[in-house]
Amino acid sequence: xxxxxxxxxxxxxxSGTSVKIECRSLDFQATTMFWYRQFPKQSLMLMATSNEGSxxxxxxxxxxxxxxxxxxSLTLSTLTVTSAHPEDSSFYICSARxxxxxxxxxxxxxxxxxxxxx
Amino acid sequence: QQQVKQSPQSLIVQKGGxxxxxxxxENTAFDYFPWYQQFPGKGPALLIAIRPDVSEKxxxxxxxxxxxxxxxxxxxxxxxxxxxxxTYFCAASGQAGTALIFGKGxxxxxxx
Numbered sequence: 001x002x003x004x005x006x007x008x009x010x011x012x013x014x015s016g017t018s019v020k021i022e023c024r025s026l027d028f029q030a031t032t033m034f035w036y037r038q039f040p041k042q043s044l045m046l047m048a049t050s051n052e053g054s055x056x057x058x059x060x061x062x063x064x065x066x067x068x069x070x071x072x073s074l075t076l077s078t079l080t081v082t083s084a085h086p087e088d089s090s091f092y093i094c095s096a097r098x099x100x101x102x103x104x105x106x107x108x109x110x111x112x113x114x115x116x117x118x
Numbered sequence: 119q120q121q122v123k124q125s126p127q128s129l130i131v132q133k134g135g136x137x138x139x140x141x142x143x144e145n146t147a148f149d150y151f152p153w154y155q156q157f158p159g160k161g162p163a164l165l166i167a168i169r170p171d172v173s174e175k176x177x178x179x180x181x182x183x184x185x186x187x188x189x190x191x192x193x194x195x196x197x198x199x200x201x202x203x204x205t206y207f208c209a210a211s212g213q214a215g216t217a218l219i220f221g222k223g224x225x226x227x228x229x230x
Contacts (some may be wrong), residue, residue: 006161034217043207043222044162093161095218106152107218109161 003027004096006110013084014118021079021113023094029074030096034107035067038091050077074099084117091115122210124221131228137195139224141208144189148210152218153182153193156205165206166193198228 003026013019023033032051036044048069050056056069066088068080077096081088091114095107123142131137141151152167168175168182168191175182181194195202205225209218 004161043220046217046219049217091159106164106167108164109154112159112161114159 002098002106002108004094004108004110006094006113008113009111010114010116012116012118015085016083018080018082019084019115021081021092021094021115023077023079023096023110025075025096025098025108028096029099030077031074031099032097033071033077034095034097035069035077035079036093036095038093038112040091044093047079081115084115086117089115089117122208122219122221124208124224126224127222128225129227131198131226133198133200133228133230135198135228137198137202137226137228138192139206139208139226140190140192141210141221142188142190143210143219145210145212146189147212148219150211151182151184151191152209153180154207154209154220156207156223162207195226198226200228200230202226203228 005024007022034049035047037047038044046059047062048056048058050069050071052071052074058064071077091112093112095109097107125140153165154162155165156162166177166180168184170186173184179196184191205223207223208221211218
């Protein structure tokens with residue numbers, strides 16, 4: 001149980017285009033989903049927290065107009081990188097916290113999406 | 119106060135040995151302390167987690183030791199195997215649905 005999927009796993013795009021990444025909790029309902037970015041050999045940096053049906057909360061320094069997050073249902077959140085540039089190239093990982101997990105319940109991570117912007 | 123400090127940055131252990139990774143935190147509001155294992159190109163996988171009301175939790179070869187007064191917790195991997203070679207992250211979160219705060223990670227290499 002507690003499986004989180006991400007699609008696509010890998011994407012290469014041209015500078016200036018937009019890319020959408022999907023995050024799904026497959027066997028549980030997630031009231032909260034988180035989006036992280038990870039550069040090579042570094043730790044995970046939280047980008048935003050997304051609660052179902054409400055606007056995402058972005059971390060300081062993360063542009064909300066560039067990284068659009070939608071959490072339309074209890075099993076799906078999407079991250080859209082708008083007008084992507086090479087510096088946006090990174091490993092994007094989502095995580096989901098189960099509805100029944102309590103306020104500090106376990107978070108389960110997706111397999112990540114490798115974004116390369118040319 | 120939001121930081122989680124993890125050490126060492128890298129660790130080399132012989133097969134069959136014990137791997138020990140340490141983490142320290144400052145925020146006393148943290149009440150959930152998980153460890154994640156990450157292989158290259160993959161997302162982190164939850165390994166084991168502990169809450170402050172217990173001092174130790176064991177699952178198979180993995181043990182978390184928790185010292186509330188010192189605000190420290192550690193991961194012990196017994197009988198380390200080459201397949202354990204990965205990056206390990208400690209993390210912490212508080213109440214009311216706050217996000218995990220991650221340590222910088224430890225790259226473990228188990229030599230055969």
